[in-house]
Amino acid sequence: MSEPNHDSPAEPTRRVRVALVFGGRSGEHAISAATAAGVMRAIDPEKYDVLPVGITREGAWVIASGDASRYELASGRLPEVTRESGREVAGLAEVGEVDVVFPLLHGPYGEDGTIQGLLELAGVRYVGAGVLASAVGMDKHYMKLVFAGHGLPVGPYVVVRPRDWEQRQAEVVREVQERLRFPVFVKPARAGSSLGVTRVDDLTGLAEAIEAARYHDPKVLVEQGLEGREIECAVLGGRDGGAPRASVPGEIVVDHDAATFYDFEAKYLSDSQARTEAPADLPADVSERVREIAVRAFEAIDGEGLSRVDVFVTPDGEVVLNEINTMPGFTPISMYPQMWEATGLSYPELIDELIQLALERPTGLR
Missing domain, CATH: 3.40.50.20 (Rossmann fold)
Known part of the structure; x- marks a missing residue:
């Protein structure tokens, strides 16, 4: 040689x-x-x-x-x-x-x-979640089942499957009346960005809202509206087998005079209907509880790479899970990067970290 x-x-x-x-x-x-x-x-x-x-x-x-x-x-x-x-x-x-x-x-x-x-x-x-975690994170029905199975707090809801609505609409309406209080939010089970989501204040608007959601997905969720602040938390996978990391929480603040809720237009097309704040102005113990629940939700679905966890914080400080997004909006002004920026990790650094996490992780069973 x-x-x-x-x-x-x-x-x-x-x-x-x-x-x-x-x-x-x-x-x-x-x-x-x-x-x-x-x-x-x-x-x-x-x-x-x-x-x-x-x-x-x-x-x-x-x-x-x-x-x-x-x-x-x-x-x-x-x-x-x-x-x-x-x-x-x-x-x-x-x-x-x-x-x-x-x-x-x-x-x-x-x-x-x-x-x-x-x-x-x-x-x-x-980059990001594997097959199972991605599927569970996309389907709000099974997501809630997994969360509840891990002892995590979720709000009341009713699932409307295609056959339910096509064959027994009256029973579906009765189930919503008996199990939920108005207002309710009707949404596609497997869609994001608030597409097809309608706030319904009384029974008269329920059928129309379900049809609107079915345009995007034949399976629909009807969720009880919860009084509280809309808080989000960004989760990042751990390096070298370490525990997942949670950002400081952020908050969606909706101008209810301009928008009924945080819908597609408020998210992406309007500069005045809503604003985001990171970090959220929360008591230290509530902020820590949000971060804890976000990590537990991430681990419950076997998350990898990244996720944004959305919760409600009620007036008495209770934290209730809304959903997890395994590939959240990722523009520089999206909440996921904003929350990491507020935690000390810049947007370019965050992109680099996610790619390095992906390179560190093998494909296949793990």
């Missing part, structure tokens, strides 16, 4: 190749594209070789432009991935070799374990 040549220049370190997958077939297509735009702008180009991969609403995959401005929310414009956005490829097989996938997909056909299963089959590392 020859002696090493210490005078020769060292080989340059290859950048980690990251595929940002965004868009998709769900109603949250535009929000996913906006999330990708934020990550494109913030990711370290010296450390990562970024490959933007867009999925159209019809399910076609394209190697997309790396111009982040094409996918940003601007003046109420909703961005769109189309076949003209780049070079069309035959799915994952033609994307090329990558070290890690960052699946920035929201809603069904992406956040629900489908793309996670594809990546597991392909043996490709990826």
Whole structure:
């Protein structure tokens, strides 16, 4: 064996190749594209070789432009991935070799374990929750069952399955009357970004609200409205087998003169209907309780990588779980990065941490 040549220049370190997958077939297509735009702008180009991969609403995959401005929310414009956005490829097989996938997909056909299963089959590392955690986190019905099974506090609700509504509407209405108090919130079981969500103040609006939710998902949840503040907490997986980490909590403050609740328009299209505050102005013991419940919720579904946990804090300081989002909105102004920024982790640092967590974790059973 020859002696090493210490005078020769060292080989340059290859950048980690990251595929940002965004868009998709769900109603949250535009929000996913906006999330990708934020990550494109913030990711370290010296450390990562970024490959933007867009999925159209019809399910076609394209190697997309790396111009982040094409996918940003601007003046109420909703961005769109189309076949003209780049070079069309035959799915994952033609994307090329990558070290890690960052699946920035929201809603069904992406956040629900489908793309996670594809990546597991392909043996490709990826950011975020695995197949089961993604599926449970997407389906609010089974999410609540898992939370309750782990002794976590959830509010009263009624599940309306497709057959229930199609064959016994009167019984469904009676069940809602007997089990819940108005106002109630009617929502698709497997959708996000407040799509298809309606606040219902009395029985007369219930059927119409269920039909509106069914436009997005044949399975519907009717949840009892809870009096309290809408508080969120960001959770980040632990490094080297360590425990999950919780950010400081944040708060959604809705101007109820302008919006009934934190709906899609208030979230993404209006500058005046709601604001976010991080950290939330909470007593220290309540803040710690929110963080504790957020981590327990993350662990209950076997979460990995990242999640945003939404809770209600009632006037008497009780913390009640609303839901968990395994791929929350991730633009620079989204609550998940905002809460970590308030905790001391900047947006670029957060992106780097998530990719490193993904590289550290093998695919397959774990």
